[in-house]
Amino acid sequence: MNITQEKIDNLNAVLKVNIDAADYQARVDKAIKDHAKKAKMPGFRPGMVPPSHIKKMYGKSILVDEVNNLLSDTLNNYITEQKLDILGQPLPKVDDKQEYNWDFADNFEFNYEIGLAPAFDIDFSSKDKLTQYVIKIDDTTLAERIKNIRRSYGKMTNPDVSADDDVLYAQLTQLSPDGSVFDGGISNTTSVRIEQIKDAKIKKSLIGLKKDDEVTLDIQKAFGNDAPKVAAILGIDESEAADVKSNFKLTVKNVNRLEESDLNQEFFDKLFGAGVVTDEAGFKAKITEELESMMNQDSDRKLQNDIYQYSLDKVSFELPDEFLKRWLKATNENLSEEELEGGYKDFAQNLKWTLIENKIITGNNLEIKYDEVFAAAKQSLDAQFRMYSPTPLTEEQLGQYTVQYLQNKENANKVFEEVKALKTIDYIKSVVTLDKKDIFYNDFKELAK
Incomplete structure (x- = not known):
């Protein structure tokens, strides 16, 4: 042979x-x-x-x-x-x-x-500069968050007249072009949250309404031509929603208002535990701290994305593109030429990042230990369970679920790759210069779009 x-x-x-x-x-x-x-x-x-x-x-x-x-x-x-x-x-x-x-x-x-695989060098140094945003909470964002928290602990009332934060429980009836009720048309009883209305004129027309009042509105304009939202409001399929052009009659059946909870000790204790917060100033400081902690997770994600893109731009090398396209076709029989050409750029970028990762990991003798993979999987599972239950699992239960999760080879490989990516990002962060910059949350949202 x-x-x-x-x-x-x-x-x-x-x-x-x-x-x-x-x-x-x-x-x-x-x-x-x-x-x-x-x-x-x-x-x-x-x-x-x-x-x-x-x-x-x-x-x-x-x-x-x-x-x-x-x-x-x-x-x-x-x-x-x-x-x-x-x-x-x-x-x-x-x-x-x-x-x-x-x-x-x-x-x-x-x-x-x-x-x-191409030969290439990696030369990250302190000369490479990236911005690390430190998100600050502006008064508007803080007030909005406090309002939502107070409402989530508040009580439901039924005022006589609607205001801009209320929810209208209403009947929506499709109309003909002449304004009469469309025979056999769409009719649905639903809840309409006034603050979600996109058109200012329509929003204004829904304020000051009483039970049994009627208003005619353009449903598409009201919800900014958002097909999923229109479909949900009318109780129809999303595929039909985009084609609905007629006006609707809104008949108020009830006005619902969620009153905000009082800022008292009982409310503070429910949120943070007995005696942790004792006044409004402490409450605002605690909410600001929690918000900034959450927002800085967004900042970390942006920095990771920026490092990813910066690395792809800085480390330049070619790939055997024609071979890789043939290989993708050979290993994915149902892949069309259109799908191949449309998705190849993303595939090539991910492959380049993987090669950069491997070069950094091996070149700097970085280890990915099982304990790190286990901890990452455990943290991810804990977050998932908390989404469905306010009561966290015990450490023993969470550990057992993590062991079971990692016994699946696909799951284990997925978490391993996530840990490898983070270890690569951390290495680059330790080498380059990170210029910290304070930014208000609303400005950051625009920047991160």
């Missing part, structure tokens, strides 16, 4: 594998004998089928399987021994025109294309 590499360029090569009959004969004979021992055929006792009979009936298919297995082993061993850093997997050359009889005496030659 002989295997050679023919370099096409720095990113592409062809592996030529020559296999003689002597290379595969022993493997084929053993496979035939093993098959004979397990075969159940009429006229023969179990395990007593002659190998010659098996060879006559199934010999060619067994030969094909064993040559393919030998070929796979040979390629993998060669790539490992030669320390070839390949991308994707070897692809059989489609222009090979050799045909074989598969008669147990053939010599075979197989040609495989391979894509080679």
Whole structure:
């Protein structure tokens, strides 16, 4: 058996594998004998089928399987021994025109294309500068958050007249162009939150309404042509919502108002525990602290994204694009040319980032330990459980769930890659210069769009 590499360029090569009959004969004979021992055929006792009979009936298919297995082993061993850093997997050359009889005496030659990982250097230093935003909470954001918290602990009332923060429980009835009720049209009883109305004129028309009052409105204009929102309000499919052009009559059935909770000690204790906060100033300080903590998570995510993009722009190298496109097509049979071309840019970017990650991890002897993977998985699961239950799991329960979660290979690989990415980001953060900049939350939201 002989295997050679023919370099096409720095990113592409062809592996030529020559296999003689002597290379595969022993493997084929053993496979035939093993098959004979397990075969159940009429006229023969179990395990007593002659190998010659098996060879006559199934010999060619067994030969094909064993040559393919030998070929796979040979390629993998060669790539490992030669320390070839390949991308994707070897692809059989489609222009090979050799045909074989598969008669147990053939010599075979197989040609495989391979894509080679590019050589590149990484030279991050303190000369590389990125902005790290420190988010500050402005008065408007703080007031909005406090209002929402107070309302979540408040009580529902039914005032006589609607105000801009109220919810109208109302009947929506589709109208004909002449203003009459459209026979067989859409009709739905639903809750309309006035503050969600996008059009200022329509919003104003819903303020000051009493039970049984009627208002005519353009439903699309009211919700800014938001098809999912229109669909939910009218109780129809989203696919239908975009085509609804007619006006609707809104008939008030009830006005609902969520009154804000009083800023008293009972309220403070419910939120933070007994005696932690004792006055309004302490309450505002606590909410500001919690908001800034949450917002700085957003800042961290932006910094991670900025580092990702900065790295891709700074570390420049080419990929064997045409080979990778062929490989993607070969390994995804249902992938259309349009999908391939549309998604290849993102694929190539992710691959480049993976190569940068690997270079940083190996070049700086960074380790990814099981404890780190376990801790990351545990934290993620804890956050998920808290979304559905206010009572957190015990450490023992959370640990058991984490062990079960990581027993799934796909889950374990996913968390491993997440930890690897964070370790890479942390390394870059430790090398480059991070210029800290204070920014109000609303300004940050615009920046992060």
